[in-house]
Amino acid sequence: MAESDAAAVLDGQAGARTAHSRPRSELARRWTRFTNNRIALASLIFVVILVLTAVLAPVLAPYDPTEQDLLHRFEPSFADPRHPLGTDMLGRDVLSRLIVSLRTALTVGFGAELIALALAIVVGMTAGYLGGRVDESLMAFTDIMYAFPSYLLTVILVVVMGRSTGAVIMAIAIGSWVGQARLARAQTLRIKNLPYVEAGRSMGASGLTITLRYILPNALGPLLVATSFGIPAAVAAEAGLSILGLGVAPPTPSWGGMIIDGYHYVLGKPYLIVWPLLLFGLTLLAFTFVGDGLRDAFDTREQGR
């Protein structure tokens, strides 16, 4: 009812509502709102550059990140044009390791969160749409998962499944899908009572059509926002695992591994820890800003006309 009051106050403004001259989809409207947020837009550009770098890592990295050159250890940054950021204690090129680590980090971040999203959609929407016993048992299961410390769960899973990239992705996904499943369920519960779902049923749409075609597209906004915040969390989780010695196994380079290596030389060779930390921090920040922008763009509170 607050809505109607606001509408009453603004009804003069609504009078100015002129017919838009061209069709604008929901997505286009969200995009405009997103681009109005300059920081989010700049962050998105940065994220795109990161993703491209990660994809092209094998081409961009000047050296094999695992190639050791014991004659050129601890070369400082900016000293040798062949190793712009210097070399580490085994003479490996720092720039190459950074680039390939980025690939590892983003693979884990996107991979884990997409799997988590898929799990969340399947479990959350099934529970929300079917309701009753199914809902109760699925939600009881997610509540148990929720009560378990997710990081501890991830650590246990890595220990059980091993330290391959795939195993780390699965472990982080399983540790982080629960919150999103609840969100998916809440969205489903909200949308399944909207008039257009009833309209769909009155036209003879099946349950599957209603969930996939009517509910899912309209529930996706908040879920994507949650995912965009989940990606930096997953990247950080992977780095944390590496620092504990449980992340993606060496010799595959990862930021966590670089940070822990640099930590041992932090007084003498600080550049070894500064570069990975800097890139790590900027990446997390950029993803978070993109998430902020998405959240504002998909704000359900202003979904009216």
Add this chain to the structure above:
Amino acid sequence: MTAPMSRLDEPAELQPEQPLLSIRDLRVSFPAGRSDIPPAVDGLNLDLPPAGALALVGESGSGKTVGTRAAIGLLPPSARVAGEAVFEGRDLITMPEEELRSLRGRRIGMVFQNAMEAFNPTLTLKRQLTEHLLWHKLCRRKDALRWAVEAMDRVGIPEPDKRIRMYPFQFSGGMLQRAMIAMAIVTRPALLIADEPTTALDVTVQRQVLDLLKDLRSDGLAILMITHDLGVARYTCDDVLVLRHGRVVETGRMATFGDEATEPYSRHLIESAIDFDAATGSGDETAARASDGSDVASAPTPLIAASGLNKIFSTSGGDVHAVIDVDLDIRKDEAVAVVGQSGSGKSTLARLLMGLIDATSGTVCYRGRDLLSAGSSTMREFRRSVQMVFQNPYGSLLPHLSVIANVAEPLRLHRVTGPRGRTERARELLDLVGIPADLQEHYPRQLSGGQQQRVAIARALALDPAVLVCDEPTSALDVSIQAEILDLLSGLRERLGLSLLFVTHNLAVAQRLCDRIVVMADGLIVETAPTAELFTRPGHPYTRALLSAVMPTHGDPLPLVRRPTTIGRGPLIEITADDRVRQDLEDHHQPTAVRDPARPARAQED
């Protein structure tokens, strides 16, 4: 005629001919970043004499609410207000907020659409009414209660000295609206601003609240009424001011406005207001159709036949019998209206007939086949040939699909032709309902309410249905658009040979469109009659109460008939102690069962 302003602490003595409230060239705009929004109110002028009654009439977005709120300083700070609003000799626009606040509520009372929100649910009415008085330092603490009780008595709340100790939620909607009026007049103001005071109320209650407002004028209270309903304005006010897009279109005397208004927009409003014709019962056209209907009535199988339908909603507050033993047939080419107040079970009945909710008992047959026992092929055929149009057009369209995709959706669901054929068919349908080609690729959000409802109708027609079930399809729309949609439906019905089930709370709307009217109350069908007969010889007292609740734009409404206390079969739900208090309160005429089914029904739909 800018009167010189005297800055006195007490209201200046007014000359009799001097207006109580005089608004001159009031402009309101909401500056908004990049987009250039035209002003919400653009040069509003009005004069309200002491004890006068002026109606501000306009559709949503006309600036009637914004203009009034601007005059009394109730807009958010983002609004830019210019012009003057002289009340009792002092300009409200330039008045410091402190003084304005003491004036509002003391000399100017306000009544809004939603009474439940105007009260603090955690405090008794006594606290809220007396605090109001004490805050304005209008009387001593010991007199405050007496004043408050008197105000409640004045607005016709029975046993005011007891009721005043109750909480807002223990009152029914109509009673709460009265209580809000009591709160507005407890300070004995000179001006009452009533913003759509009856829009949220049931029709039979609306009449009583309007009668109360009229009666209050005998105390010397001036009324500024904001409404979209010319009938309501005519019934309550002397003068009228028509607003559109923030500009004054026309002013006039209410009594002669219907005949003498000259501006095309005013004429449009007057002509699109839906009045029923009590004298002759119904228009010739409808009468002719009604007799057709009775011929067809002898045809063997009705398209939809419901028999012995019952629906019980189980809630924490007990079972609510929303639909009781309803038998209803819809025959070929027939238009049937189901009329009743909110909570009468009419929407539940429509959903039962559509198979959207399951009946507790009873059967719905489609062309003689029981839908419950019939196979999936019958169900599929039913879903194709019985389509529904909903009350909220925007909500019923898929927001992420374009208009044309929305219309093609049922074709897609039933796998009719290929994608290209579907788009073509959708285009034809949109042309049929009058959506111009350049809007067809737009998204529902970009269309106006009336256009959205046209799209929803086009979608309902996509599968060439035999029956169209319309659940209050016009009640969310502006009056002038309401008439357009009704004309569209009536035209489509003739052209396509549709049968219609039309659910509405408005008898005049039902008369305009339907051959046969079914009146529902408390989940029961109280009367079924051909339209002409129902209007000339209403059989049931409840029907007469509904008829007297219609506020015509021309002429006077019928003499007030109160809603009978019991409908049919006595108390329908278990009445808890709380409810009994409320039932009591119901102004000796509205039993609990009427109102309460709405709650679980809503819970079900929400």
